[in-house]
Amino acid sequence: MTVKTSVTDIFRGTFPQLFAAVSGTLFAISDGMTVGWTAPMIPYLISEESHIKTTRHEAEWLETALLVGAFCGLPTTMFFTERIGRKKSLLLASFIVLFAWLAIALGNNMIYIFVARFFCGIAGNMAFVAAPMYIAEIADQKIRGFLSSIIYLMMLAGCLIVYCIGPFTPFYTAPILGICIALTELLVFSFVPESPYYLLYKNKPEQARKSLEHFRSTVAVDKEMKEISDAIDRQKTEKGRIQDLFIIDSNRKALLIMTVLNAGQNFCGIGVIMMNLHLILSEAGSIYLDEATTGILFAVIMLVSATGASLQLDKYGRKLLLITSAILTGTCLLIIALYFNLKYDGYNVISVSWIPIVSVMLYAVTFKIGLGIVPIVVTAEVFPAKMKAIGMTIADAMYVVWGIIALQVYQWLYMYGLHVSFYLFAVCSYLLAGFTQWYIPETKGKSLEEIQQILKGRKFSEVISAPTA
Missing domain, CATH: 1.20.1250.20 (MFS general substrate transporter like domains)
Structure with a gap:
């Protein structure tokens, strides 16, 4: 109850x-x-x-x-x-x-x-x-x-x-x-309605108020309007240029977080597994699954897992889900790597040929509970209003670039045995868990402006109490 x-x-x-x-x-x-x-x-x-x-x-x-x-x-x-x-x-x-x-x-x-x-x-x-x-x-x-x-x-x-x-x-x-x-x-x-942030950013306060009133239909919006307005005023002092992603410390930190998360997603093997699932199962010598059934089952598991994770994002926070997901995903990848390593070395693994199938399906669960869903949420939170369009666009481009790089690395390492790529992906998963623990701030329950102040290394209470110019 x-x-x-x-x-x-x-x-x-x-x-x-x-x-x-x-x-x-x-x-x-x-x-x-x-x-x-x-x-x-x-x-x-x-x-x-x-x-x-x-x-x-x-x-x-x-x-x-x-x-x-x-x-x-x-x-x-x-x-x-x-x-x-x-x-x-x-x-x-x-x-x-x-x-x-x-x-x-x-x-x-x-x-x-x-x-x-x-x-x-x-x-x-x-x-x-x-x-x-x-x-x-x-x-x-x-x-x-x-x-x-x-x-x-x-x-x-x-x-x-x-x-x-x-x-x-x-x-x-x-x-x-x-x-x-x-x-x-x-x-x-x-x-x-359009976003109240964007409307205030474009100096349309009346439209912004109506928009906020629409989205906050059961509460007064005066306090939040002032907070958003103050945040926009502060953020407008930072010019929205591409070089500001590197010059301004908080933007640089946001860019690093976004880069590592996007690289981490791809180097945890999601693109490789999704595009080579049937090849992987075939090389494992596992029981036969036709392509249609395999694709449907894998997609169903990913959707169910991601749905469950989305309902927990605002309860357990971004960091916990991301760290848990990275560690469990790394473990699944490590088990797959060990299986293929034994097979590559000539051991008879037919009796345990179910392991790759189970590990791949568990991978679909563990990846989607954090790695597959948290980065897109965090990336939308860490850039200020002035830099959102540039930052989010670069984030989208980087995801594609890292995906291509991960696939190329996989194809290059394939000649040395399938296990080599999975060892690499497992290590990258564990490294991402460490990076999340030590560098990425928790954004659960915080306003967008408070997140910006955390990235600047300041407490939000200090900003609110500080006199305005």
């Missing part, structure tokens, strides 16, 4: 925030479908039954087109999130992906598919920068962690959907569903 009361207290009066977070991140379902789309569709496209003649080489470029689009979209992401705002950037991303899915559904040539996925990359980059910014700026600090994690849950749901429908339905089914999701966000999210 106590737990129920506690949960009720946490979510009381937050429905407008929850509605905005859900409606504003519907795009992520479509984005998850875009990311996972190639897994079930490439076998179809290169088959004799394909309605578009596709070579294996062309099919391999489908993922690259998405990444190239994400990189090319970096300047537009920074421009639009600052110039037109977080809300309109999300709507623009949905508008772009609407036409991209339409091109995929109607295209009769691979050129249309490549161009569509290129623009999906641009839209995905914009949405995954704008959405965490928007949510962090509208959310009550008691549920900010949960709301910030919704976009990641939406993306995992999208992956699961395309894994479920892709192998069993006609080619045009996924694009039609993607179009419907984009249309729903355009129709529903258009009626949600």
